[in-house]
Amino acid sequence: MIIFITHGDGPRGAERAVRNLLTDAPSDNWLSVVSMGKAFDVTGERLNERCVQSKAEAISAALVEIARGQAAGQSVTLCYVNGHMAVPFAAFALARLRALFGRPRTRLILWEHCVPHTHYERRSGLSRQLIRALYAGMLRMADAVVAPSSVIGSDLERHFGDIxxxxxxxxxxxxxxxxxxxxxxxxxxxxxxxxxxxxxxxxPEKQPHLALDWVTANRGLGAHLLLCGEGPMRGELQARIDEQNLPATIAGHVGNLRAYYQQADLLISTSSYETFSNVMTEAALCGCQVLSTNWPGVSSVYGANQRVRIHREEAAPVFDLPLREPRPAPGDRLTNFDAAAHLQQLEGRT
Structure with a gap:
């Protein structure tokens, strides 16, 4: 049995990964979700979701789910995906305390949810020290950290090398x-x-201004950029497009991203850092070429992907006119994983 502690369904990469995993999970897997937010709205024969409002309720719900799994004779994996750090810390600690009284031991893992040090670097004083201590405590209790790229491991080595x-x-x-x-x-x-x-x-962390630089440097090829997204930089980006007459259009939030992946020649990913980049995988699955900045960890995920080119220089890259490879049919359902094998890896059974 796996118990996911999350912020609830939303646009964050880890929560989207959980939703996708729940969607494809075999019916014989025991899965539970403790959500402090929007429900995942995924049904399953052995899927139990608890939506809670407070940290105390979340801790209590996690412990109830651990007991439920143990009573059913299931090995239990408690998996922290996202949410207030006090919740998994308390749940991890109480699960370990139960084990001292002869309860079955619960496997504890931290799912990658963001670069670890960003939790406390934006804080100061006692708050900063407390958050870092909570994170260090969870690392000491956890059996493993599950991360989609090497960037998390590198960050942990830099900031928590003694653990x-x-x-x-x-x-x-x-x-x-x-x-x-x-x-x-x-x-x-x-x-x-x-x-x-x-x-x-x-x-700022996605660096969309670089996307404008890159497409402008290649406007002689007839390149035009659509920026699909919203955020605090929209105003300044639009002003630059208008003032410099750039070959770009801000599309804003669009619902049918697959249609864009299917019809684009090139996805531009200009982030200063990522931990996986779902967007790059989605585009590659649709047969779209990808050009990415050299964010830490990108090679560990995409270094061998023939559709992904990692830009390792400072200057704007020169675009190659991509060959129009055969694309998957729009009606095909596309995935990059086997759910049963993925769940086994989370549970440490491989």
């Missing part, structure tokens, strides 16, 4: 449902020879 931590690298599960239509709410201009797309938040 011996096992890092299990497992790719985020991706599910792309069939495209109901390939019509686009915002399309590339007629005559665009190189259809480029950026998908993600228009925020």
């Amino acid at each position: 011996c931590t096992t890092i299990d690298q497992i790719a985020n599960p991706i599910v792309l449902a069939p495209a109901t239509t390939l019509s686009l709410p915002v399309d590339w201009p007629a005559g665009t020879a190189l259809r480029t797309v950026f998908v993600g938040a228009l925020s």
